[in-house]
Amino acid sequence: MIHDPSSIAVIVFAIFVAFTLGLSFYLGRRARTASGYFAAGGHVPWFVNGVAFAGDYLSAASFLGICGMIAFYGYDGFLYSIGYLAGWVVALFVIAEPLKRLGKYTFADALDNKFQSRGIKLMAAISTLVVSVFYLIPQMVGAGVLIKPLLGFPHWAGVLMVGAVVITIVATAGMASTTYVQFFKGSLLLIFSAGLTVMILNRGLKADPSPGANAPQTLTVTADGKRLVNGKPQGHGEGQADLRQSGHASKLPGGAAETGPLGPIEYLKAVRESEIVLWSSETVTDAAGNKTTTYSPKPTPGADVLRPGISPTFAGLKSEDLTAKLNFLSLMLALFCGTASLPHILIRYYTVKDAAAARKSTVVGIAAIGCFYVLTLFMGLGAMTGGTIDVSSDNMSAPLLAKSFGELPFALISAVAFTTVLGTVSGLIVAASGAIVHDVMTGFLKLDLTDMAKVRVGKLAAVGVGLVAVCLGIVFERMNVNYLVGWAFSVAASANLPALVMLLFWKRTTKQGIIASIFAGMVSSLGWILLSGDTFDKVYGISAKLSPVPFSQPGLVTIPLSFAVLVVVSLLTPKTNNVEVALR
Amino acid sequence: MAGFDHSPPPPAEARDLPVERYNARLGLVLFAVYLAGYGAYVAINAFRPALMDKVPFLGINLAVSSGFLLIVGALVLALLYAWLCRKPGGNRA
Numbered sequence: 128m129i130h131d132p133s134s135i136a137v138i139v140f141a142i143f144v145a146f147t148l149g150l151s152f153y154l155g156r157r158a159r160t161a162s163g164y165f166a167a168g169g170h171v172p173w174f175v176n177g178v179a180f181a182g183d184y185l186s187a188a189s190f191l192g193i194c195g196m197i198a199f200y201g202y203d204g205f206l207y208s209i210g211y212l213a214g215w216v217v218a219l220f221v222i223a224e225p226l227k228r229l230g231k232y233t234f235a236d237a238l239d240n241k242f243q244s245r246g247i248k249l250m251a252a253i254s255t256l257v258v259s260v261f262y263l264i265p266q267m268v269g270a271g272v273l274i275k276p277l278l279g280f281p282h283w284a285g286v287l288m289v290g291a292v293v294i295t296i297v298a299t300a301g302m303a304s305t306t307y308v309q310f311f312k313g314s315l316l317l318i319f320s321a322g323l324t325v326m327i328l329n330r331g332l333k334a335d336p337s338p339g340a341n342a343p344q345t346l347t348v349t350a351d352g353k354r355l356v357n358g359k360p361q362g363h364g365e366g367q368a369d370l371r372q373s374g375h376a377s378k379l380p381g382g383a384a385e386t387g388p389l390g391p392i393e394y395l396k397a398v399r400e401s402e403i404v405l406w407s408s409e410t411v412t413d414a415a416g417n418k419t420t421t422y423s424p425k426p427t428p429g430a431d432v433l434r435p436g437i438s439p440t441f442a443g444l445k446s447e448d449l450t451a452k453l454n455f456l457s458l459m460l461a462l463f464c465g466t467a468s469l470p471h472i473l474i475r476y477y478t479v480k481d482a483a484a485a486r487k488s489t490v491v492g493i494a495a496i497g498c499f500y501v502l503t504l505f506m507g508l509g510a511m512t513g514g515t516i517d518v519s520s521d522n523m524s525a526p527l528l529a530k531s532f533g534e535l536p537f538a539l540i541s542a543v544a545f546t547t548v549l550g551t552v553s554g555l556i557v558a559a560s561g562a563i564v565h566d567v568m569t570g571f572l573k574l575d576l577t578d579m580a581k582v583r584v585g586k587l588a589a590v591g592v593g594l595v596a597v598c599l600g601i602v603f604e605r606m607n608v609n610y611l612v613g614w615a616f617s618v619a620a621s622a623n624l625p626a627l628v629m630l631l632f633w634k635r636t637t638k639q640g641i642i643a644s645i646f647a648g649m650v651s652s653l654g655w656i657l658l659s660g661d662t663f664d665k666v667y668g669i670s671a672k673l674s675p676v677p678f679s680q681p682g683l684v685t686i687p688l689s690f691a692v693l694v695v696v697s698l699l700t701p702k703t704n705n706v707e708v709a710l711r
Numbered sequence: 712m713a714g715f716d717h718s719p720p721p722p723a724e725a726r727d728l729p730v731e732r733y734n735a736r737l738g739l740v741l742f743a744v745y746l747a748g749y750g751a752y753v754a755i756n757a758f759r760p761a762l763m764d765k766v767p768f769l770g771i772n773l774a775v776s777s778g779f780l781l782i783v784g785a786l787v788l789a790l791l792y793a794w795l796c797r798k799p800g801g802n803r804a
Binding site: 202205206208209212213215216217219220221224225228392395396399430433434435436444445452455456459463480481482483486487489490493494497500501504631 | 724726731734735738739741742745746749752753756757758760763764769770771772774775778779781782783785786788789790792793796798
């Protein structure tokens with residue numbers, strides 16, 4: 128779809144960006160030491176840190192990706208919400224307190240606390256960079272998605288803008304400005320998502336059985352790059368056509384035309400008893416190289432919408448196909464184990480003063496994140512039934528849902544979503560830059576840097592990582608942001624969690640075991656992803672059947688593999704460098 | 712604004728191993744409780760998805776109600792953990 132820019136959206140967007148940049152410049156004058164730059168001096172109050180956890184974690188994947196997936200496929204998107212939240216249980220009950228006690232700036236500090244090993248520093252830094260880059264891609268893709276309807280700019284311009292703003296935020300004040308941008312964004316995301324949900328419930332459900340609402344649509348991209356919608360040039364002028372916004376209920380309970388305002392329980396009940404029109408797409412390329420995608424309406428019982436198995440990702444759950452079930456188990460395991468392995472989340476524990484503050488801030492984070500994930504179900508269903516789906520892009524569902532309530536809600540939600548990207552990307556860049564400076568340069572290469580030099584190099588590293596993120600965000604434009612984040616979780620859970628957990632709970636762990644475990648987890652999960660059917664199909668453009676791995680999500684194999692490698696290598700290496708296990 | 716004073720970092724926390732062990736064991740127990748619930752949820756979705764269609768109460772199916780329960784359950788266990796944890800010195804946090 129072509130989205131016309133809105134002047135009020137531009138104004139609100141400019142205010143948000145100006146505020147975040149102003150905050151960064153204000154704080155930038157105070158970030159003079161490495162501790163201040165990489166860990167906000169350990170002075171962040173636990174409540175602020177807890178909301179910042181939400182701001183850091185609720186990324187474009189959560190807001191754009193999950194809402195979009197629920198809007199297109201119903202309950203399947205909500206499975207991600209459950210998995211993402213469950214991961215926080217691991218973070219709170221297993222990781223938070225010991226990590227805070229053992230580390231200083233990066234999660235490698237905790238891993239290396241007893242060994243002082245250059246190998247651990249290097250391997251943990253590489254893992255941090257790989258996971259951060261994997262996580263950055265969907266954030267930047269989300270940025271481009273948002274800028275299109277907001278300012279009318281092409282995807283690459285949106286990615287470039289986010290890159291520029293984020294690099295400025297991180298390069299000015301590091302973790303302090305990142306924390307407060309995340310706090311600001313986490314608070315606003317919750318408030319506006321709650322407001323949007325209230326509007327959805329107040330609107331209730333309306334049936335639209337008209338033939339126009341149920342007509343298929345086609346989008347043709349000709350060999351010379353022209354775009355045709357239903358046979359006409361794409362546009363909003365005379366003689367042109369554009370894809371129409373879709374998604375509605377075709378039948379409501381009792382044959383009613385509309386329900387009127389509903390409570391949350393009544394809303395879910397009404398969706399379950401309705402018939403909802405979902406949209407499927409099929410792309411055909413003709414001999415001349417013209418690629419035509421046909422979007423077809425698919426009336427679906429509401430009961431099916433609110434159970435797993437509609438999306439292509441989880442369709443196998445309704446069959447007896449064991450590999451599809453294993454793929455699902457693998458994803459849910461990666462989501463469960465991944466949160467407590469994400470470097471940009473782990474470094475947030477170093478911004479508070481002690482273990483109790485780390486614990487309390489995680490509880491606040493769970494409360495904020497849990498509330499948001501409950502709201503995702505209503506926002507996704509609201510988009511699904513409110514005629515606000517862009518059939519060509521599931522990532523646009525939440526902003527377009529807001530637009531159906533007026534330009535101001537659209538402007539606010541889009542600006543909040545934009546700060547969502549800013550907050551998460553800032554955290555990722557701080558984590559990556561900390562790994563480069565603290566783990567690689569001073570830990571591995573043993574360079575003797577002053578505090579000021581560390582800050583300067585950290586800022587340069589932030590610029591470099593930001594530029595890489597911009598390039599990748601442009602290249603991966605068409606991937607679903609939520610799906611990409613699933614991969615980042617798999618790599619993080621495979622590479623980092625086994626080493627962290629075993630260091631804390633198994634006294635026979637050796638430094639060789641930790642290094643081997645991170646290496647095995649990272650290489651095996653990356654290799655699995657690159658060889659998976661999904662990557663063959665969506666990235667390489669070749670048949671998924673040629674993939675040599677049985678299912679696409681690696682976690683079920685690579686997480687246990689990483690644990691096993693750690694155990695075997697630790698048992699085979701001398702006891703002399705054993706850790707005195709932190710917790711027994 | 713709190714947290715913006717880049718004075719020297721707070722001093723390292725005093726270690727209290729018995730308290731650390733108590734908190735860690737408590738965390739592992741609560742983790743096991745949640746893992747059981749999450750594991751059951753994932754297993755039902757994977758191997759008995761039709762069960763998710765059942766409507767146990769309030770007209771909401773098991774898929775949605777169990778999902779909400781896992782979210783609320785995580786928060787309840789987190790609050791319980793925060794309440795039961797001890798601070799160095801042996802007091803409740």
